[in-house]
Amino acid sequence: MMASIKGVPICKACCATNNNHRHCYYYSKQIGLSESGSRNLLNLRVQNKWECRLGGVLTKTQTATTPVEENDKPSVDGNGETQITEARGFHRDLQSLPSEDFTLVVVFPLWPTFHLVGPLSAIDLSSSLSDGSKVRVAYQGLPGAYSEAAALKAYPKCETVPCDEFEAVFKAVELWLHIVGEVQLVVNHCLLGLPGVRKEELKRVLSHPQALDQCEMTLNKLGVTKVSTNDSAGAAQITAAERVRDTGAIASVRAAEIYGLDVLAERIQDDTDNITRFLILAREPIIPGSDRPHKTSIVFSLEEGPGVLFKALAVFALRNINLSKIESRPQRYRPLRIVDDSNKGSAKYFDYLFYVDFEASMAEPRAQYALAHLQEIAKFLRVLGCYPIDTTL
Ligand SMILES: O=C(O)C(=O)Cc1ccccc1
Numbered sequence: 385m386m387a388s389i390k391g392v393p394i395c396k397a398c399c400a401t402n403n404n405h406r407h408c409y410y411y412s413k414q415i416g417l418s419e420s421g422s423r424n425l426l427n428l429r430v431q432n433k434w435e436c437r438l439g440g441v442l443t444k445t446q447t448a449t450t451p452v453e454e455n456d457k458p459s460v461d462g463n464g465e466t467q468i469t470e471a472r473g474f475h476r477d478l479q480s481l482p483s484e485d486f487t488l489v490v491v492f493p494l495w496p497t498f499h500l501v502g503p504l505s506a507i508d509l510s511s512s513l514s515d516g517s518k519v520r521v522a523y524q525g526l527p528g529a530y531s532e533a534a535a536l537k538a539y540p541k542c543e544t545v546p547c548d549e550f551e552a553v554f555k556a557v558e559l560w561l562h563i564v565g566e567v568q569l570v571v572n573h574c575l576l577g578l579p580g581v582r583k584e585e586l587k588r589v590l591s592h593p594q595a596l597d598q599c600e601m602t603l604n605k606l607g608v609t610k611v612s613t614n615d616s617a618g619a620a621q622i623t624a625a626e627r628v629r630d631t632g633a634i635a636s637v638r639a640a641e642i643y644g645l646d647v648l649a650e651r652i653q654d655d656t657d658n659i660t661r662f663l664i665l666a667r668e669p670i671i672p673g674s675d676r677p678h679k680t681s682i683v684f685s686l687e688e689g690p691g692v693l694f695k696a697l698a699v700f701a702l703r704n705i706n707l708s709k710i711e712s713r714p715q716r717y718r719p720l721r722i723v724d725d726s727n728k729g730s731a732k733y734f735d736y737l738f739y740v741d742f743e744a745s746m747a748e749p750r751a752q753y754a755l756a757h758l759q760e761i762a763k764f765l766r767v768l769g770c771y772p773i774d775t776t777l
Pocket residue numbers: 491492493499525528529530531532571592594595614615616617660
């Protein structure tokens with residue numbers, strides 16, 4: 385179960401060091417490692433399953449992090465787009481849902497390039513069929529949202545659960561959700577309107593901000609006002625409910641069918657190959673296999689100094705590990721709450737957080753060694769998940 389780098393044992397399942405790690409009995413059993421070797425790591429048993437307390441946090445003294453409260457939900461966004469919220473007829477947020485109500489949560493724009501899907505536990509995964517027959521998947525938005533399509537691509541027979549609030553999930557992700565999969569989805573945006581309306585009649589168009597951005601050229605050509613909504617299907621629903629001829633929505637063909645709208649134009653995005661990456665989140669990490677190519681997502685912060693990022697990235701280059709994504713986010717004014725074993729949090733400021741995806745599985749020694757090496761350089765390091773690469777596109 386434990387590898388050791390420079391005398392510091394690290395857990396192969398979640399990469400935590402022995403010092404701050406006590407949850408891996410459950411995983412060690414699943415990956416076929418000896419019970420005796422890992423028994424000393426165990427301290428929690430919850431409802432017949434071993435609970436992961438650390439969630440893959442790699443840090444010298446801390447065990448979990450969550451962003452400190454922010455009130456950053458403007459009603460007018462930075463692009464001058466107005467924001468409206470669709471009618472509520474579905475779950476308000478994921479944390480208010482009983483956990484048995486869903487096994488996965490799907491999708492919302494976390495970073496510009498991808499969306500999230502979560503939470504499904506290892507237990508749920510093992511009891512479900514690969515088509516998702518027994519899986520309930522929560523996603524942000526109304527039926528017909530692209531997030532729902534992503535969920536159905538990953539688990540064709542899953543039951544999808546619409547949700548309108550992902551704020552809570554953002555926080556939960558930091559504490560106990562793991563990335564267990566990714567979905568690459570071709571997103572073809574359609575312009576929808578009331579039956580019989582021509583696109584030239586439209587004066588305003590509603591959609592998710594990302595959809596509005598991706599269709600900027602078409603919308604500018606039409607000379608319409610852009611109005612942002614929580615999700616594209618919500619935009620379609622509002623358009624249908626308001627019954628105003630000069631209002632349209634950008635959403636999917638399926639949304640047009642569900643809300644009784646006409647498709648005025650198809651594939652209206654600026655980039656013909658419009659692919660969005662969605663992530664699947666779970667309460668517990670999956671046991672990474674070695675049967676198919678895997679990817680690992682991490683987040684870390686660095687001390688300031690010359691060449692620190694170069695050194696940090698070299699840990700992967702030295703082991704021939706390909707990076708598929710690197711993104712930095714300023715964090716100076718947004719503290720992370722670091723929670724220790726006593727469950728008391730303290731706010732810590734990091735100047736930048738680096739989000740990196742690398743193409744190796746945590747089951748591979750080269751990935752474990754790379755992370756152990758990175759831990760020597762990083763102020764804070766956390767494994768967000770290890771999951772099979774979606775190669776379907
Ligand atoms: O609004 C939706 O339906 C979503 O799922 C978010 C989204 C928006 C634009 C592209 C991909 C996903």
